[in-house]
Amino acid sequence: MSKNWITTGALALTLSLAVSTGQAADKREKFGADKRHEAITKELRTIKPSTETVKWKMVMPWSKGLLFYDMALHFADSVKLASGGRLDIKVFSAGELVGAMESFDAVSKGSAEVGHDWPGYWKGKDENFVSFASVPFGLDTEGYNIWLYERGGLEQMQALYGKFNLFALPGGNGGQEMGFFSNKKATKMADFKGMRVRTPGWYMDIMNSLGASVTPLPGGEVYLALERGVIDAAEFSTPAMNYPMGFDEITKYVIEPGVHQPSVQCALFFNKDAYNKLPADLKWIIDIAAKETQLWSTAWQEQLNIEAIKLFKEKVEFVKMDEESITAFAKRTKEYLDELKAKYPDVKTTLDSQEQFKKDFAQWREIRSGLTPWPIDDFINGKRLQ
Secondary structure (H helix, E strand, C coil), rough: CCHHHHHHHHHHHHHHHHHHHHHHHHHHHHHHHHHHHHHHHHHHHCCCCCCCCCEEEEEECCCCCCCHHHHCCCHHHHHHHCCCCEEEEEEEECCCCCCCCHHHHHHHCCCCCEEECHHHHHCCCCCHHHHHHCCCCCCCHHHHHHEEECCCCHHHHHHHHCCCCCEEEEEECCCCCCCCEECCCCCHHHHCCCCCCCCHHHHHHHHCCCCCCEEEHHHHHHHHHHHHHCCEECCCCCHHHHHCHHHHCCCCCCEEEECCCCCCEEEEEEEEEHHHCHHHHHHHHHHHHHHHHHHHHHHHHHHHHHHHHHHCCCCCCEEEEHHHCCCCCCCHHHHHHHHHHHHHHHHHHHHHHHHHHHHHHHHHHHHCCCCCCCHHHHHHHCCCCC
């Protein structure tokens, strides 16, 4: 057979495959699209870079020693960099401008233009704030990102903050938190009865209902309370957040897992009047910088956790609650959340939305399971699930 016949035949086969593949693809429309694209295309016809310089003040519940402060600072730096200095946000730690728990009201009233928080701190203002911070046995970091950005969670968050003259955006996620630091090796449900525990939010109520005695001490008071025996156990945050606090110096155990917070979600909130006055290009810079902070914070925290866990293991023993206790905690959590939903319609709307996402995502989660990226030798030796 001549080379010409071989070449012609190969070309015909290639064209045939290309046509048949194209026909198959034409049977279905494109699967998914960036919803933002059309809005951006329209806005670019009229948007013009602003020339004015805007100076804002940012307040928060965090001291400079907490890594949450760095999340807030990272956002402010990103905004200043992306805007070429046109939006300059000066960051104030807790107590520098207003008290830690006064930051929400300060931004709401316009004394400062922007704040950073863990939304659960504002439980007393509206129970639903906890839903956007950490729910026991709730969304993990991946789940919060999908639910907030693609399942309507962000719109619910903005509606909630909007009641207080605020505009909100996700502002950093630190991942799963650690369990309780304690000198008591509590692994069974009975071990927790009568224990004096530090934890905030909904888990405080859940632990109280299970026989513990709980107080939501501020972070700065936890070390002394543990050292003096005022409390028997305490949790605060992620390994990297906890290490500088020195709990391992005065306790023997860390009781895992941190079922109270599968993920710690933070928020940025802006005085609505100040935000509405911004030129359109600066609003887009804020939005993009907030998303960049959300992405960076998780990677940064988890990398820091690697070293923090190594250091913790030099002094404390990590123990795990038994399966029966974890199940009992989950059952009581469900009962408690159902009680909340019956009492607060907005909490029901938000938690039902999160739970529906978990149900919808469950099939893919199950199908993809068994491929946790453990070290390859561990995987070969049978370690599969996280």
